[in-house]
Amino acid sequence: MTDKTGITELGAGLSRLGLRLVATSGTAALLRESGLDATVVGDLSGVPELMGGRVRAFHPSVFGGLLYRRGHPADEADVRRHGVPRIDVLVCNFRDLPPDDTSEGVLDSIDVGGPAMVRAAAKNHADVLAVVDPADYGAVLDALTAAGGRVGATDPGFRRRLAVKAFVRTAAYDRSVHRFLARLAESRPGRPRP
Incomplete structure (x- = not known):
């Protein structure tokens, strides 16, 4: 998660509703520092973060x-x-790649797992809330509180609006990756490296 604005407040609200918090190591540490119980995603899957965090x-x-x-x-x-655990709310955000940076180091900052999880949650929006914008945290907590913490009891239109926003966000992110790779190819013409 790139933008951690409001994440501890959201985590506290989700916990009060009885939802278990699972996060990547950095976000889990932040939640724990705030006194919340948070499981690292590797503990959920039984597989630790690998390759310097590239695989989580x-x-x-x-x-x-x-x-x-x-x-x-x-x-x-x-x-x-x-033994697949139920994941009812996915909170994930990511920033577009820098518009003018053509350094190959930017390749390491391309988020693969985040957009894939957002797409999965948005695809299954009948059962999962896909949350990509901290500005929506309050509305998410309000909707879940009104529904007794049950995603399936929230307004279907609300779930669809979050799903639409999620796919708009992943499409914009993919465009930023495309622009970066196109600029990189233009600045370093030749055959791709093996």
């Missing part, structure tokens, strides 16, 4: 938790059989 959330426990359709018999059977 790519695991069936995470994507299964985001994509499984509540009440769908085959999905429910898979969840039980494989």
